[in-house]
Amino acid sequence: MSSNQTPNPLCTPVEHKFSRRHLLGAGAAASAMGIGGLGGLVQPLIADQMHQKEKQVLFIWIDGGMSQLESWDPKPNTQFGGPFRSIPTSIPGIQISELMPKTSQIMHKLALDRGVSTFDNSHSAGVPRINRGDPKDRGVIYPYFGSAVANLMGPGDSGLPPYVWVKPGSGGFKYQDAGFLGPRYGALAIGEGEPPPNILLPETVNSKQNDDRNALRKFANQQYSKTRPATFSEAQNFVFDTAEALMNRRSLFDDPDPKDVERYGDTPLGRDMLIGRKMIEAGVRFVKVNSYGWDTHGDNFNGHASLMPRFDQAFSAVVDDLDERGMLDHVLVIAMSEFGRTPRINGHIGRDHWPEAWSIAMTGTGIKQGAVIGETNAEGTWVTSEAHDIGHFFHTWFNALGIDSEHTEYINDGQPLPIANDDCSPIRELLA
Amino acid sequence: MSSRYLLVVVFTFCSLQPLFAQQLHQLIDQQIEQATSAPFAGQSTETEFLRRIYLDLVGQIPTTSETLEFLADENKDRRSRLIDKLLEDPRYARRMSEFFNVMLMERRGVDSDWQLFLTSSFNENMPWDEMVSHMVSPDTNSEETRGSAYFLTKRLEKYGQNPTDFPGLASDIGRMFLGMDLACAQCHDHLFIDDYKQADFQGLFAFINNSFIRNDTDYPAIGMKPVKVKLEFNSVFEEGTFSTGPKLPGLSEIPIPEFIAGEEFAVEPDKETKAPGIPKFNPLDFLAQQLPTRTNESFNLNAVNRIWFLMMGRGLVHPLDLHHSDNPPSHPQLLTLMGQQFANNNYDIKWLIRQIALSKAYQRTGTITPRVADAKHKEYRVYAEKPLSAEQLMWSMLTATGQLQLIPSESKTENAGNSDPSEDKLDESLEGIRADFLAAYANPPREPETEFAPSVRGALFVLNGPRVLSWIPAKAGNLADVLSQQNGDYAKTLYLTILSRNPTSQEANYFNQHINSHSDKTKAIEQAIWALLASNEFAINH
Numbered sequence: 006m007s008s009n010q011t012p013n014p015l016c017t018p019v020e021h022k023f024s025r026r027h028l029l030g031a032g033a034a035a036s037a038m039g040i041g042g043l044g045g046l047v048q049p050l051i052a053d054q055m056h057q058k059e060k061q062v063l064f065i066w067i068d069g070g071m072s073q074l075e076s077w078d079p080k081p082n083t084q085f086g087g088p089f090r091s092i093p094t095s096i097p098g099i100q101i102s103e104l105m106p107k108t109s110q111i112m113h114k115l116a117l118d119r120g121v122s123t124f125d126n127s128h129s130a131g132v133p134r135i136n137r138g139d140p141k142d143r144g145v146i147y148p149y150f151g152s153a154v155a156n157l158m159g160p161g162d163s164g165l166p167p168y169v170w171v172k173p174g175s176g177g178f179k180y181q182d183a184g185f186l187g188p189r190y191g192a193l194a195i196g197e198g199e200p201p202p203n204i205l206l207p208e209t210v211n212s213k214q215n216d217d218r219n220a221l222r223k224f225a226n227q228q229y230s231k232t233r234p235a236t237f238s239e240a241q242n243f244v245f246d247t248a249e250a251l252m253n254r255r256s257l258f259d260d261p262d263p264k265d266v267e268r269y270g271d272t273p274l275g276r277d278m279l280i281g282r283k284m285i286e287a288g289v290r291f292v293k294v295n296s297y298g299w300d301t302h303g304d305n306f307n308g309h310a311s312l313m314p315r316f317d318q319a320f321s322a323v324v325d326d327l328d329e330r331g332m333l334d335h336v337l338v339i340a341m342s343e344f345g346r347t348p349r350i351n352g353h354i355g356r357d358h359w360p361e362a363w364s365i366a367m368t369g370t371g372i373k374q375g376a377v378i379g380e381t382n383a384e385g386t387w388v389t390s391e392a393h394d395i396g397h398f399f400h401t402w403f404n405a406l407g408i409d410s411e412h413t414e415y416i417n418d419g420q421p422l423p424i425a426n427d428d429c430s431p432i433r434e435l436l437a
Numbered sequence: 438m439s440s441r442y443l444l445v446v447v448f449t450f451c452s453l454q455p456l457f458a459q460q461l462h463q464l465i466d467q468q469i470e471q472a473t474s475a476p477f478a479g480q481s482t483e484t485e486f487l488r489r490i491y492l493d494l495v496g497q498i499p500t501t502s503e504t505l506e507f508l509a510d511e512n513k514d515r516r517s518r519l520i521d522k523l524l525e526d527p528r529y530a531r532r533m534s535e536f537f538n539v540m541l542m543e544r545r546g547v548d549s550d551w552q553l554f555l556t557s558s559f560n561e562n563m564p565w566d567e568m569v570s571h572m573v574s575p576d577t578n579s580e581e582t583r584g585s586a587y588f589l590t591k592r593l594e595k596y597g598q599n600p601t602d603f604p605g606l607a608s609d610i611g612r613m614f615l616g617m618d619l620a621c622a623q624c625h626d627h628l629f630i631d632d633y634k635q636a637d638f639q640g641l642f643a644f645i646n647n648s649f650i651r652n653d654t655d656y657p658a659i660g661m662k663p664v665k666v667k668l669e670f671n672s673v674f675e676e677g678t679f680s681t682g683p684k685l686p687g688l689s690e691i692p693i694p695e696f697i698a699g700e701e702f703a704v705e706p707d708k709e710t711k712a713p714g715i716p717k718f719n720p721l722d723f724l725a726q727q728l729p730t731r732t733n734e735s736f737n738l739n740a741v742n743r744i745w746f747l748m749m750g751r752g753l754v755h756p757l758d759l760h761h762s763d764n765p766p767s768h769p770q771l772l773t774l775m776g777q778q779f780a781n782n783n784y785d786i787k788w789l790i791r792q793i794a795l796s797k798a799y800q801r802t803g804t805i806t807p808r809v810a811d812a813k814h815k816e817y818r819v820y821a822e823k824p825l826s827a828e829q830l831m832w833s834m835l836t837a838t839g840q841l842q843l844i845p846s847e848s849k850t851e852n853a854g855n856s857d858p859s860e861d862k863l864d865e866s867l868e869g870i871r872a873d874f875l876a877a878y879a880n881p882p883r884e885p886e887t888e889f890a891p892s893v894r895g896a897l898f899v900l901n902g903p904r905v906l907s908w909i910p911a912k913a914g915n916l917a918d919v920l921s922q923q924n925g926d927y928a929k930t931l932y933l934t935i936l937s938r939n940p941t942s943q944e945a946n947y948f949n950q951h952i953n954s955h956s957d958k959t960k961a962i963e964q965a966i967w968a969l970l971a972s973n974e975f976a977i978n979h
Contacts, residue, residue: 142629166893178892181884188890202876203897207906214960217951221968224947229974232804237822240891241973248896 059161060370060406062154062291063281063327065320065340069128069300072346072356073385075102075309076316077364078119080385085348088306099377104313107321113375114324114333116435119364120379122392123344126358128300131343137184138399140426145417149182150399151291152190153424156415157408163288164250170194171277171284172295176201178244185417189243192293193251198276200258204251219249257283270318278319282326285336299342303353316340324368337369337405348385362388365398371405373437396426404431461778462795468771469798469817478809478819481802483508484938485979486516490794491937492825492978493748494523496532497832501934520794524787530559533786535828536747541572541613544875544882545591550584550656557581564784565740566729569614573644574725577658586657590650593659596882607642614728615686616739616760625674632761635672640684643668644720653711660713663701664693664720683720686735691723729784735760737776741789742766745775746887748793750823750978751814757887767815803979823978824889827878831871834970837935839915840908844870863903873904891976899971909963909970920962927952927962935969 074080079091079102091100094112101109108115124139125131137147148156155167169192170179176196180188193201206215222245230238261279269275274296281294296316301308320340327333345363346356362381368374380390403410403425410431414421459467470477481489487507491499499507507519523529534555542551558568568585575586592606608620619627619638627633646668651658667680684690696717706714729736738760746752753766766772775789782788793799803820805812812818825833835841844867863869877898880886899905911917916934920927928945932938940948948965955961969975 144629178894180890180892188888188892191890193893201894201897203901205901207901207903209906210901214964218964218967218971221948221951221964222971225944225968225972225974228941228944229972232806233979234803234805234819234822237824237889237891237977238973240889241976244891244893244896245900245971247893248900251893251897252901 059288059335060158061161061285061289061336062151062402062406063285063323063336063338063369064150064291064293065278065281065338066293066295067299067316067340067342068132068295068297069342070344070346070358071299071312071316071342072301072305072309073119073363074346074348074356075104075306075313077101077117077366078381078385079103080348080381080383083384085350085384085386087350089310096375096377102313104309105317107317111321111324111328112377114328115366115368116372116374116376116378117364117366118379118393118398118432118435119377119381120388120390120392121345121363121365121394121398122388123360123363123395126344126360128343128358131358131360135341135343135395136182138425139395140423141428143420143422145420145422146184147422148184148186148190150402151192151293152183152186154291154406155190156186157403157413157424158290158406161288161290163290164246165254165284165287165289166193166247166250167290168192168293169284169289169291170293170295171198171280172196172293173273173277173297185422186415187240189240193247195258195277195280197273198258198280200255201251204255204258206252254287257287268318269322270315272315272319274315275319275322278323282323285327285332286330301346302351302355302357305346305350305354305356308355327369333369335370337367337371337402339365339367339402341365362386362392367402367435369405371407371437373435376435378432378434393432394426394429396429397432399425400429400431401435404436460795461775461789461792464774465771465793465796465798468768468774469796472768473816473818475812475816475818476808477797478802478804478806478812480797481800481820482938485802485804486800487519488937489820489978490516490519490523492829492833494520494532494790494794495526495528496535496829497528497836498935498937500836501930504933504937516800517795520791524791530556533559535826539826539828539879539886540743541588542591543885544879546882548584548587548591548657551587551591552584554582554584554587559786562785562787565779565786566736566784569729569736570725573610573614573728574719574721575657575659577654577656583656583658586659589645589648589659590657593648593650603646604638604642606645607638610645610724610728611638611641611686612758614739615735616742616754616758617686617735618756618758619686625672630759630761630763632763634686635670636679636681636684637686639668639670639679639681640686640690643681644683644724648721649713651713653713659721661716661719661721663696663714663716664718665696665701667693683723685724685727685733688727688733691720691727694718731780734776737780738772740784741775741779742772744786744789745793748790748799749817750821755815757885820979822889824891825976825978826886827874828871829978830878830976831874833975834905834908835870837916837970837975838905838908838966839912839918842914843912863907870904873898873902877902905970906967909966911959911962916966917959917962920966921959925949925953927965931965931969935966936972936974 074085074087075089079089079100080086081089081091090103092103092106092109093100094109096112099112101112123135125134136149138150140147151168151170158167160167168190172194174196176194176199178191179194180191182192183190195201206212210218226238226242265279266275269279277294281292284292299312324338327336327338344358344360347359351357362385378390379388379393381387382389400410403413408424410425413424415424484504487504488498491497491503507515512518534552537555554571571582571585572588575583577583589606592609593601593603595601604620604623608618611617611619617633619633619641621627622633622635622638624635626635647662647664649660649662651660667682669678669680671678682690682693694717701716702714703717704715706712727733731737738754742752742754742760743757746757753768753772754760754764779789798817799820801817801820803822805819809819814821844865878895880890909917911921920930923930926945926949928940928948931948932940932944952958952961952965
């Protein structure tokens, strides 16, 4: 975004003032329905909606900004195209970067939008804005997508925490994503593939003794709760229950099958994607798999030549596995960054931040496989089709999960809050 | 002392000037009670009050003998006497150092000089305005207080790949000392808070943007480059370039004096010792003069709001750093009144804590009955639960298990890290213990600890971690040892020692039966101790 442009708080891609007005009208009508019709009553209804198949999300977060030109939207032999060629995919007529040979073979299983246009070209503002779906400001801190799904859909029957974040670096309990929903909707982070500390019962306590001591603890908690407010106790009970569930699922952290390691890649992303798949199989509602180091301001092409194959391998392997196990009918898979990278190649042979025109890929439950929508111009600088902001995607994904995003609200201290930007709407072309 | 207060009250009542001479704690209760017509909860029980005041003033639960001593006290003024006693307890300075360290530094790290500054300040009951003056303009000549510079220097340290965070330091001065988070007013007037102007942020920024960490000292010290011109800034919304000198919100700009080139320094830089020069004009001197002053209302209100939070678990303005007209205090008059009286009482922290502790609001029960089931925290109709900090949990678990007496005395002062790292052995020093508790319970750096956020990490620490579990089995004189020598009734000692109260008959039956019917009495006692340490009642200050 050029520096003289005022950041626009509304959900409107830069080039589409007209469609914005159109959307404003539609949004106003929708929110009126929300208040007059379902407002306030929606929470219990969600539970019913969820009774279908237990839906889950695998959210692959490529932190720093994957270059759309070296991945989903290559522009070979153009001014900004860079050195890489494009290759055909399993969808006739659709080409992606040669850095994604494995993904090119499963393209028909994916949906791709090349017309993404968002705001905020800084990491510090872009990461939270994108992760929160760029809601309108209502004086509260909105949850990240994982916390949102954890709240709206609950933990399911797995007994595991609803939101698990698999990442390099530190693990632990990361409540910051939860925003106004409160810490219990934060993420349990698995860092470096390591189980959380102290997950094993010590040798001095056998499982019978563990049951005995927990029975005493729970008795004490019941006594206390008789005359005390619920909030703190419930939060405490929740973290203890989750801790016990994790202790019972220690095998989730066992060493992986070497064959799987070979297929996913012996890389941090391969390792974490594999843990991510296991977490999904174990029934975790929302799993975020995180890859870092994509901010290629310098040496973009060598950077992507090294990064893209790791993504290509891990991503195609997990989609294949979920597909083979028949899990794509209830697992939504999304791969994205906080923005794309500039078509212009800078003096350090790098690409900078470019929210104006980039791509997001997805598949799984509720998503139309093989749909490739959205277009950029020949140089890849601007979106020429109808541009889609992150708000549109949040609507789309909530709908894919069976949540009516236009009529569902959070209730925060009595204040109803739309779950997705109310100026936006689902992208029907991406929905099955 | 208390009889003198009583006389004053009687006297003022007769002279019909109650408002003038009433004590602050009475005014607190008037304001709280006037604010609502809804019913209030009654007074806390003796043990409820006892545990609460120990945790708040000395940072830990009482020992069994302290509990028994208080329960045996039949004087009517036993509560106020306990408050006075704890304010003079050596553990008071430790507790306040820990609380203010967490609040002011937000888990950025530890530093022994900073620790010394905090501990000695609270030991001497240094007035709050003086403490702040030390923090924003440290005096390198005083060994006892110069660690106060850590407030500034730690924030100027680089972390990760971020540039030196001058804006963060400016915004933290606003947050910690004025109750105003101006971070979002850095590039433009705040979008949603009309009171927060870009010029306010930039004025604060101009105090510190020429400061730097001195590297010629072995204690935290701040240097200042000569400031010659005003700070220029742009707004992303408005055309044009603006400028400001150092300026506090609501006060006037400090003029930047002009010096002939080469005459900026009062003390020239010394190339041999690497000591930086001392400029004739140092904005931090002005910050120390203008920020902590009686006429700076924001300074006074922020201070009392934060001490109110310490005692009551919520600020009268909440969040603590968002004081502005669209987020008014729950009890505006009370906040103003406390701010005035705190300033009039020479920013005496002990005096303020004592007054809040004496109030009915502080001494209310936390038990919920139908009459108060709808009470909101900000009404103070019931005493609201507060989470125990990592430090409070550490001291309380050490106290309850009896492990505190078993820590080798030299390790209480010595630093950790001397043990053989090849051995998978726990570091038994106090610092080793503290590191474990912080890892389990503290927030990550730069996250305020003002909301309750229990974690799976903390639960796993107490469920399976070797640290607490190793304190439980019987060792000379510890709790399990005492219990193992008892017969039949264990519950009374268990509850008095761990939860600082007597068990109900149901609780006594349940725990006694567990131990008496167990084939392995030792194990059963250990399980009982663990269960109460891991209970919600233990983890909460209620």
